[in-house]
Amino acid sequence: MASASILKWFPGTLYNSALNVVVMQYKAVSHELRIFPPPVHFDVLYKLYKCGCLLELRGELCDLDVLTRMLKVVDKRHLLHHCFQALMDQALADHSTKISTVLSQTYVQRCNQVSSEQQQIDNLVLQGLAVSSFLAEAGWLPDAENILTACQALLADSEIPQQMTRSLECCHRLLHVQNGYCRFEEAERTYNQAMQLVKRLQSAGATPNLSSLYSEFSTLYMLRSNYAEAYSWSVKALQELVPNFPKPPLIDVLRQSAKACVLKREFKKAGLLIKQVSRISFLISSCM
Known part of the structure; x- marks a missing residue:
């Protein structure tokens, strides 16, 4: 009898076989997918991607609620990027609307139609932050900007410290996206909005940590070749x-501060900061 070590084929797991059946019978069971836990639902969608069923995959991921659900499967986020890139490439090939644009338009429509109930606004803001972060990671910055702009508008008039803190987070992420593709006029407006929110929060007795926001200010001024201001904000x-x-x-703050030091010819300080970044990065990687 041949030993198992020389077999050229091994049977798949029961779980993988079940996924294959779901994909083959997708039209019959698609309406039941949301009753699965998010990790199982994700595996079904990834199997659609691996089997080349991009039309069915697009139908699923064009749904804003499905995407938000998939983002909860944090350990497979990179695989979700693979799926999205395949859909973006397909849209480019057949001249259809990009999936990132579909999602951003859907989100803006929801923001325009949302009621004044605070719980609905809170849920919509959290959804906007999650989806825009995912899009920005892959470089789909215009659509991420549209989502964050709509998200920011939901919180613009709030006087509640918790809501103002979320609004400041929206400004921070929006500024990061606008810096990413040099939207300087829009970034200047976002910068001014953020500064006003900081003053309002301080007047209300709130003390949010501003390190990452100040680092983003430094990036903005560095991109605009105002190196003195970039250095000043990096110190703050x-x-x-x-x-x-x-x-x-923390790594992002230290890296930006090191860049600002180099521009001001503070090479020893920059070297110290980069050594700290390397040490922290090593500690993170050794714990993974």
């Missing part, structure tokens, strides 16, 4: 750091 960003500051944004 470092001064806002606290001991338990999250590691990924």
Whole structure:
């Protein structure tokens, strides 16, 4: 009897076989997919992608609620990017509307039609932050900007400190996107909105951490070749750091401060900051 080690074929797992059946019978079971837990639902969509069923995959991921659900499967976020890129490439080939544009238009429509109920506004804001972050990661910046602009408009008139803090987060992310493709006039408006929100929050006694926001200000001024202001804001960003500051944004703050130091010919300071970035990055990678 041949040993298992020399077999050229191994049977798939029961789970993978079940996924194959779901994909083959997709039209019959598609309306039932949302009763699955998000990780299982994601695996079905990824199997559609692997099997080349891009039309069915597009139908699923064009739904804003389905995408938001899939973003909860954080350990497979990179695979979701693979699916989206395939759909973007297909749209480019057949001259159809990009899926990122469909999603941003759907979100803006929801914002225009939302009621004044605070819970609905909160849920819509959180959805906008999640989806725009995903789009920005892949470089689909115009659509991310549209979502964040609509998201910001939902919170613009709020006087509640918690809502103003979320509005400031929207400004921070919007500024990051606008910096990403040099939308300087729009970035200037976002900068002014953020500064007004900071003053309003401080007047209300709230103390949000402003390190990442100040670092984004530094990036804006650096892109506009105002190196003195870029350096000044990078110093303020470092001064806002606290001991338990999250590691990924900490790396971003330190990197931007190092760039600003180089532009001001503060090479020793830049070297120290980069060494800190390398050490923190090593610690993160060793824990994964």
